[in-house]
Every structure is written in C-alpha cells, then in structure tokens.
Amino acid sequence: MFKQVELDYSFDALEPYIDTLTMETHYGKHHATYTKTFNGLLEEQGITGKSVEEILSSLESITDIAARNGIRNNGGGYYNHNLYFANLSPAKGSVPTGEFAEKVNEAFGSFEDMKAKLKALAVGQFGSGWAWLSVDKDGNLVASNSGNQDNPISLGTGNKPIFCLDVWEHAYYLKYKNLRADYIDQFFNVVDWDKVAARYAECVK
Secondary structure (H helix, E strand, O other), rough: OOOOOOOOOOOOOOOOOOOHHHHHHHHHHHHHHHHHHHHHHHHHOOOOOOOHHHHHHHHHHOOOHHHHHHHHHHHHHHHHHHHHHHHOOOOOOOOOOOHHHHHHHHHHHHHHHHHHHHHHHHHHHOOEEEEEEEEOOOOOOEEEEEEEOOOOOOOOOOOOOEEEEEOOOOHHHHHOOOOOHHHHHHHHHHOOHHHHHHHHHHHHH
16 A cells, blocks of 8 residues: 655645645645555556555556556656655755756756746646756666646656655645746745755655
C-alpha cells in the first residue's frame, strides 16, 4: 500500500508563504484522497509489487480504460504531491550548491533564470497542472509543464522528476485567490534546494 510522504515540518511552518489552512486542506484532504483512491484502484486491478514509477510508466498495460484513467489521475496525484511536499522546508533562503548548481547554470544560465523559466511554465499552464524540473538520460536538467496530474513519467519522456510546482487552484487559492504568479513567487521562498540536489544526485549516480 502506498502512503503519503511524511512531512518533516508542521502545517504552519511554511507561513506566511503557504498558509496553514492550505497545507491542512492540500495535504490532509486532497493528497490523502488521491492516495486512498490510487490504492483502491490498484487493489481492484490486482496490481502489486510495482513502484509508482513502474505503474505510471506502463499505463497502457491496464486494459480497463476507466481503471487506467483513474490510476493515471490518482497515481499521478499521489506521486506528484509526494514530490511537491517533500521538497519544501521552513528553512528559507536555500540556493543550489555544488554539482547541482553547476548543472543549473549549464542548463539555464543562472539560478534566477531557472526560477524564471519554471515560473513561466507554471503561469503558462492553462488550467490545472504542474511545472517540472527533471533529469534526462545524460544527466542534464530539463524544465517542462504538464496538465492535470500528468508528469514526465506518465507522459513517457524518459526524464526523472526531481522538483515540481503545483498550480492546481487548491494549492494556492485560499490565500492568493486568482493571483497564481504571486503564489509562485512566494512558493520559491520555501523550496529546500538541498533536497532537490539530493534527488539529482540519486538520478545520476
């Protein structure tokens, strides 16, 4: 059975950038529902012994179309939110360092340019979706976006996600209303880039 990522910070720890009520609702309601529904669908389909990455990268093997769509949406919701919450921290002001910082500069020119690229992808995502930072097969960083609960794995890109920015309205509407760009600017204040760098290191070792 898949479980929600365990937070190493409290629901109010990301204030004032991400408010307590949004965290309680986002993690405690939305993410919990994705996780429960995903597990239920897997049980119905008899899918066991696979990682979430294996499941999302082989969706076409699920012959029941309704079940496939449900697993795509809820499995994506489970995976995406696990990564989203795991990369956050109340330790503000984090910046990339070491080899990861070098890769950021190589791919985007600078850390600020990378944030600007991710913001543009997130703001430009029509409707609900995500902006992603992933690692390709050569160890290079790639920025992208996706709709709904899709991600680079379910889309078959071959890239490994290490960071994501949630732009579903439930991620920001309680505090920022329709001002998605304002939420994104403040979101970067609570990203722990050391955690992202550790995920990069895992992808290239």
